[in-house]
Amino acid sequence: MKRLVLAVFVLVALFAAASFAQNLTIGFTASNTGAMNVDSVEQYRGFELWRDQVNAAGGIKAGANKYKVQFVSYDDESKTQRVQQLYSRLILQDKADFLFSPYSSSLTATAAIVTEQYEKIMLTTGAAEGKTYTLGNHYLFQMFTPGAEYLKGVLDMLKTKDPKAANAFVYEDSSFSVAVVNPAKAYAQQLGFSVAFSEAYAPNTTDFSAIIDKVIASKSTVLMGGGHYADGSTLAKQVYEHKVPLKMITLLVAPDSDKWIELGDAAVGVLVPSQWEPQSAFKAQYGPSGADFAEAYTAKYNAPPSYESAGGYASGLILQRAIEQAGSTDTAKVAAALNATDITTFYGRTKFSTAANDHGLQVGHAMVLAQWQKDKSGKLVKQVVWPLAAKSANLVYPIH
């Protein structure tokens, strides 16, 4: 009898161990609260949809094994201190096999210090700042086009429309926005534009009156900047309320959210550099088409996907492909597969730099420029206006 009990116990233990080994744990933090909440939730939904679809299809195939994906996730409250603690916990206590980044460049830069220290692969999304990749990291892979490219398309487009435009740069004093705006200012001057006004504001700013008065006094005709949803939406609202005579407003990140519609008339005409739009028609070599992704996302969340959502889903897809290519979940083998990645998915092309001075930097992906416009029925819709080859509508310029 004792032998039988022991045999059953061993069998149960072996079965449990075997089924445990078939799970792949991906750890990350999301900003369920705090200033990054809106954008982070959309990114999280992208991760989640990918996980559900992968698991529904039987999991990730690596060699002879199939792995079901499970998430371990915590609320980072949009705070770097929480990110530092939680990524250590994800690696040491939760034994995450791979990691996704939090949302935003500043939180990701903090998480990257921890993941590199423990030599864990982290796919970063929702984080465009490029400096982190120049620090000699080996296991960090960026999904977003780097910040320096964000406003180049807007300026190229403006050059064709209004080469004498006077630019105002009003931007959040965060690592992401600074990484976007500084190269953009230099590029604007290179194109022959005047920079009439430039000022950074604190990330928690809610009263833009003083800055708006300065924009008016500078006689700027176009405004670029912002940062994330909370400040960007407030800036747009107050610019509208103060009736600032601007011909064009381009804000980072915030107008890409579906919540932008809630601003009503203040939302009209605002442009956003976007990593991806549902109208982007890339021919996917791997994973779903853009239309299939958008349809599945909308069905699950009752809202259209933003580029943060697409970045989240694509991160999962690229990791999945790397594991399949590696035939293993071994960190070194998967890292090698990621280094060799050059693939087009619904999200566009993905290729990581393998150069020693910027390893992991995204070098394959290109951006589009979207504008909120009213359609014939008066409904607010987001249209791709640049590059011309990808446009779904003509640019509205000037907006008022």
Added chain:
Amino acid sequence: MSGILASMIDGLLIGSVYGLAAMGLSLIWGVMDVINLTHGAVIALGMFGMFILFTAFAVNAYILLLPVIAAGLLLGLVIYWFAVHWVIGRSQLSSLLSTFAVNMMIIGIGTAIWSTSPYNVNFTLRGFTVGAYTFDGNHLAAAAAAVIIGLALELFLYRTRPGKAIRAVADNREAAELMGISSTMVLALAFAIGIALAAASGALISTLFPFTILSGAGYQMKSFVVTVLAGLGKPLGALVAGILLGLLEGAVTPFIAVSWIPLIEFGLFVVVLVVFPKGIFTRATA
């Protein structure tokens, strides 16, 4: 219109709301010798009070100030009997820690209910335009409401028996008690009024800017600067000092980046503490 003038008008309008926020802190500090660290959290509760009422009733937001003030009075009495009454007369550190604990409780409960994500009161009044500059109606209405509430408090303190009792207790508690004034009731009333003023200022701010449960902290810091500028226990002085602070912000922002404003404000805070320890409205005595 010049940019400096427009900036100063914007500063004047927001300064009156700073002033109203500081009046509550000043009253409690002056009358009870209690540094009320629930101030910022109550300002945030005032914001959410306005949000909840506006979402429920969708009427003119400024009418909803009245129920917010009433709720603030009630909340003030609760906080007073829960955390303040028992530490009055002890060292300032006791009341400081006690009110700080309540502050943390409010923030904790608020975070659990509303998270720390931003909220908005979507109510807009038409403003007016001068040249290239537009001043929106909400700022004008909030400034007017702040001044009216401030003047009403002044009338209450100088023209009514309970108001005079508050001033008497502030001047000399023992003498007031000898005159038959119940100092406990008066202190409770003064604390409740201080809390109601903080809630009212929060409600006004919610009509101007988006907010989170943590938004009160910044206004609490500004309230300290304004209170020190005005001198303790001078609510009307706090209103005027708030307006002056707003004007100062408006006057300097055309020339410097807005990120330098806190440095100027807290530099001023230190200078006033050293040079005018009783506030800028009190002549130095030998």
